[in-house]
Amino acid sequence: MKKYHLVSFIIILIAIVSACESQSDNEVVISGSVVNASSNAPIPDAVVRITAPQEFLNESRVTDELGAFTITGLNVNEATEITLQVGKTGFDNTIVNVPATPGQTINLENPIELSEEGSDDEDGDDDGEGVAGPSAGPAQIILTSISRQAINIAETGDAISTPFTFEVQDSAGRSLTNDNRATVDFQILSGPGGGEDITPSSLETNSEGKVTAALFSGNRAGPVKIQASITRDDGTPVRSTPVIVAIHGGFPDSDHFSITSTPSNIEGFNINNIRSTITVVLGDKFSNPVKPGTVVYFNTTGGIIQGSGVTNNDGIASVELISADPRPANGLVTITASTVDENDAVISKDAVGLFSGIPQITNVNPTTFDIPPNGGENFTFTATDQNGNPLAAGTRFTVEVGQGLDANGDANFTLGDYITTGVGATQFSFSVSDTDEVANDRGGTTITIRVTTPQGKVASFPISGFRAKRAN
Structure with a gap:
């Protein structure tokens, strides 16, 4: 000792x-x-x-x-x-x-x-150095144990309480005894306000100077700060360092259920094992994250998907959608996440994803050009996969031009994450202008539109024409 x-x-x-x-x-x-x-x-x-x-x-x-x-x-x-x-x-x-x-x-x-431990003669006195005799009045309150740092809200049926033990000591660090018992009061300094409570709220120390009580959760999630305190005979308060316990959320609620895919468009129509992360954010009816460990189940109309995930402290669960057979003819897949609410009813949410395929460039306009000195030309084109869908997120677009020409607009960029067609997703435009200040005769040149998917599939479209430069 x-x-x-x-x-x-x-x-x-x-x-x-x-x-x-x-x-x-x-x-x-x-x-x-x-x-x-x-x-x-x-x-x-x-x-x-x-x-x-x-x-x-x-x-x-x-x-x-x-x-x-x-x-x-x-x-x-x-x-x-x-x-x-x-x-x-x-x-x-x-x-x-x-x-x-x-x-x-x-x-x-x-x-x-x-002094090194065991250096005393163990004769029971202090040899003129240590603190001997019975303990004095309370001077400090120390947390010695707490069963759980996190509990669930009262409605979940899981662990909804956590016992904790404080030890009261005098100024020399000696525990109180039966001869100088003290009454310890417990207080919730802050909490989510869902009816959380400490039982008992007040307790007398035992022969070892210890008191044990328990925090019970209410019906709201959030951190709870608790403290033990004593008022000494001279009116001086003695308080413990505050202890924080987390109360986690309740059952899933359909109004607090979201699902997303990242990315939504993957290059999976012709290639296996391309992956998208499917993420669910799940809350309870109080707008708090559901209790950690809540199970969410997943299925898909295309490819395969990891069957289930469990929520973390923020109510988030993630799995992966993997490109594979079956593949819907139009490339669009529906991912469904489902779980059970407090009434044992199944609730679910859907997300739409896309398995895009081989790139192709169509509807180029114009298909030839004759750029005058210091002039320019505007171009439009469509880029899709073989199903007419947007190409996979991360596809690179470039427009290659000859010497003395400059391309602007949709001429050098990375495609975002799209599953529907339209401007910026499948329809693009750029302009080419003459920037050469040196006199040249009229001559032929080529402008090339090139797209490269994340998996290295390439489509290109050359546009042949002429450029000229006025002699100075």
Whole structure:
């Protein structure tokens, strides 16, 4: 068992008024070092933690390779005793009380000594060093266990509560006993407001200074912040560090059910094992994500699809649609996601995807040209697969022109994700202009439209014509 050794520091503390503008007038800075009590060697990676007063409970530092530490940012408004608990695995913890006044920079003249575990004579007393005798009044409340960091809302029938245990200790880190029991009150500091509750709301410590209660969920999802507190006989409050528990959502609701495919258009009409991610976003009737692990089932009219997915903390589940037989004649596939609501009724949503095929370029206009000096020509064309559908997302479009010509418009771009025809999806246009400022005779040239699918299938269409340049 670890023993807590109280090092009583009766030292002259030197108050240094910091000239640094970043330090507030009331900020206290504590610096010191930790050494091995038997060898006086520095102890690196020792934890120096403030256990009192209450407002500094979350402050802690780890010693460096020389055993040194510095604690900053302690703003006090009046003379205060700051309690440090120092420890490391393999050593007995030590308690140090440091008196401080506003604005002090405190350098502990004597190093804090840690004794190796088992170095005491185990005779039951403190040998003049440790904290012996019965524990004193409550000074800190520490969470020792919590069964679950996340529970489900009350309607789901899954785990809807989580027991938690706090231990009350005095300023020396000793647990309260039957002789100095204290009443601990539990409070929900914040929550989703769905009727969540702590039972019991108040409890007296047992012979080990411990209390155990449970948080029960309500009918809304969200984080719950709980805290344990004690009011000492002198009216001073003692509070635990807040504990956060997540309450997850309920059953799926058809009004909070969405499905998407990314990409919707894949090059799967002639090629196997091209994939699209199918994603479902599922919420409950309170607009919160459904409980994690909710199962969603999938099927498709084309290709194959992974059969089911489970939702994460955000109510999201994803599977993959894989191109394969059967392939609908028009390339369009319907993906259906389904699950069960709170009334055991099946609810479902559909998404439409497209298996696109081999690229082809048609309806080019004009099919020849004669560009005058400093002139230009406008072109239109259609690019689809063999079923007249848009080409797969990620298809590259380029327009190749000869020297002295420049192409603009739909001349160099990557196709977006389309499943319906139209301008920008299957219908395109570009212009070619003469940019050569050097005199040339009229001559023939070729403009080539080229499309390349993500899987490397290529279609091209050459347009032959003439360009001329006025002699200067």
